[in-house]
Amino acid sequence: MAVNALPTFKVYTRAAWADPWVEVPHLIPMGCRWSAAPAVPRAEFQWIYGTAKHPGDEEMTLYEPLDLNGQYVAIERTQDGLAENVWYGVCEGEVFTPHGAVDGVATGIQTIFAYGLEHLLDRISITSARVRFAAGQVNTIGWTPVFNARPNAGPQLGGNRSADPQTAGVYVFSDDASSGEPCWWTNLDIAQYLLKLMKDAALRKKMGEAGRKRSVERYDYRVVAKDCLKILSEKLEVS
Numbered sequence: 001m002a003v004n005a006l007p008t009f010k011v012y013t014r015a016a017w018a019d020p021w022v023e024v025p026h027l028i029p030m031g032c033r034w035s036a037a038p039a040v041p042r043a044e045f046q047w048i049y050g051t052a053k054h055p056g057d058e059e060m061t062l063y064e065p066l067d068l069n070g071q072y073v074a075i076e077r078t079q080d081g082l083a084e085n086v087w088y089g090v091c092e093g094e095v096f097t098p099h100g101a102v103d104g105v106a107t108g109i110q111t112i113f114a115y116g117l118e119h120l121l122d123r124i125s126i127t128s129a130r131v132r133f134a135a136g137q138v139n140t141i142g143w144t145p146v147f148n149a150r151p152n153a154g155p156q157l158g159g160n161r162s163a164d165p166q167t168a169g170v171y172v173f174s175d176d177a178s179s180g181e182p183c184w185w186t187n188l189d190i191a192q193y194l195l196k197l198m199k200d201a202a203l204r205k206k207m208g209e210a211g212r213k214r215s216v217e218r219y220d221y222r223v224v225a226k227d228c229l230k231i232l233s234e235k236l237e238v239s
Helices: 117-123 187-199 201-219 221-236
Strands: 008-014 028-033 042-052 061-063 072-079 082-102 105-116 129-132 138-141 172-175 182-184
Touching: 008 028, 028 082, 042 072, 042 082, 082 117, 082 221, 105 117, 117 221, 187 201, 201 221
Parallel strands: none
Antiparallel strands: 008 072, 028 042, 042 061, 042 105, 072 082, 082 105, 129 138, 172 182
């Protein structure tokens, strides 16, 4: 059985978005995570400062602490010869853990924190939004609707269910794309669909594969990162 090589990682930074990426050797990415709003993606890096011997050094070398606050950072992952940037962010904050001194030179570990590019949107005011209508046209409106807002503190979120029962006495769960008419689901309909799904393994497999296909197409981290970069380019006027 063939064993795949373990991935390797490199870290790159740049002061301005239009600048070229510059590798920072020996800066160790300790981990990164992606998050959905309102949480913000984050990453942590470690840098050994002072008199130290990093991988590849032939002798002890003096390394000063890094000053990366405000710089863009990217993590590159390479496996089986394929390299790709898997995380982007901005360095914001650091913590020093002293390990004493060597020949009078302070040594220790510098932990650098970075946050996803999405947090840059918190720094500007968004005063408009784009609305896609049923006919397909997209218009700009001069206000920003609250995402997933409840009408008041009482009602529960219903997902794609209508807020109130319609004239037929039941809730609307979806639209019939072929006819354009509302698709009315009674509690009996829901029970029948669930029973059919529980008894049909092939249907469950088909629906699961379709769900994964849509998730990869719409919500893969590469797609989300590309959409985020597009928004940042439009809103912050960076290229």
